[in-house]
Amino acid sequence: EVQLVESGGGLVQAGRSLRLSCAASGFTFDDYAMHWVRQAPGKGLEWVSSINLNSGSIGYADSAEGRFTISRDNAKNSLHLEMNSLKREDTALYYCVKDGEASGTYFDFWGQGTLVTVSS
Amino acid sequence: QSALTQPRSVSGSPGQSVTISCTGTSSDVGGYRYVSWYQQHAGKAPKLMIYDVTKRPSGVPDRFSGSKSGNTASLTISGLQTEDEADYYCCSYAGSYTRVFGGGTTLTVL
Numbered sequence: 697e698v699q700l701v702e703s704g705g706g707l708v709q710a711g712r713s714l715r716l717s718c719a720a721s722g723f724t725f726d727d728y729a730m731h732w733v734r735q736a737p738g739k740g741l742e743w744v745s746s747i748n749l750n751s752g753s754i755g756y757a758d759s760a761e762g763r764f765t766i767s768r769d770n771a772k773n774s775l776h777l778e779m780n781s782l783k784r785e786d787t788a789l790y791y792c793v794k795d796g797e798a799s800g801t802y803f804d805f806w807g808q809g810t811l812v813t814v815s816s
Numbered sequence: 817q818s819a820l821t822q823p824r825s826v827s828g829s830p831g832q833s834v835t836i837s838c839t840g841t842s843s844d845v846g847g848y849r850y851v852s853w854y855q856q857h858a859g860k861a862p863k864l865m866i867y868d869v870t871k872r873p874s875g876v877p878d879r880f881s882g883s884k885s886g887n888t889a890s891l892t893i894s895g896l897q898t899e900d901e902a903d904y905y906c907c908s909y910a911g912s913y914t915r916v917f918g919g920g921t922t923l924t925v926l
Contacts, residue, residue: 731915733862740819740920741854741862741905746913755913758817794821801909802867809861813903
C-alpha cells in the first residue's frame with residue numbers, strides 16, 4: 697500500500713525558514729518523480745515544485761523560485777522542501793505527491809498534507 | 817505561470833451529464849498531452865481521475881472521460897451520482913518541468 701507521510705509543518709514567523717519532509721513507502725521510490733502541491737485555506741490547488749527520479753530535472757512555481765528548494769534522498773525514501781524567507785501567503789496545507797511516471801506528468805497519489813502557518 | 821481557467825461552478829441532476837472546461841494557452845494545455853484532472857471532496861486529499869488528457873486510472877468509473885481541443889481540455893461526467901459532488905481541478909504540464917493548475921470547479925448534484 698502506497699503511503700506518503702508529511703511532517704515539518706507548523707507556525708512560523710514571516711521571514712523565517714521551515715523544512716518539510718515526506719516519508720514514502722509501499723512503492724519503489726526511486727522509480728517515480730515526486731511533487732509538492734499546496735492549498736491555502738479555502739482556496740484551490742497550487743503546484744509548488746517537482747523533482748524527477750534522479751534529481752536531474754527540477755521545477756518551481758514562480759512563487760517558490762529562489763526561496764524554496766526541493767530535494768530527495770532515494771536511499772531513505774524521502775522527499776524534502778526547504779522553505780526560506782517565508783511570507784504570509786505561503787500559509788497552506790502542503791501535500792507530498794507521487795507521480796505516476798518516472799518523468800513526471802501527473803499526480804497519482806497524495807499524502808494527507810502538513811499545515812504551514814506563517815504569521816506576521 | 818498563469819492559472820488555467822475553469823468555471824467556478826457547474827451543476828446537474830442525478831443521471832445527467834456535465835462537462836467542465838479548462839482553458840489554457842499553447843504553452844500549457846495546447847502544447848502537451850499532459851492534462852490531468854483531480855476530484856477533491858471537502859476535507860480530503862485530491863484524487864486522480866484522468867491523466868494524459870484521456871486516460872482513466874484503474875478504479876475510476878468509466879462515467880468520467882477527458883478530451884482536449886486546442887487550448888481547452890474538458891472533463892465530462894455522465895450518469896451523475898450524488899457522490900460526484902466535489903471540487904474538480906485540471907492541471908497541465910507547462911514546459912521546463914513546471915505545471916499549472918486550474919482555479920477549480922465546484923460540482924453540485926441537485
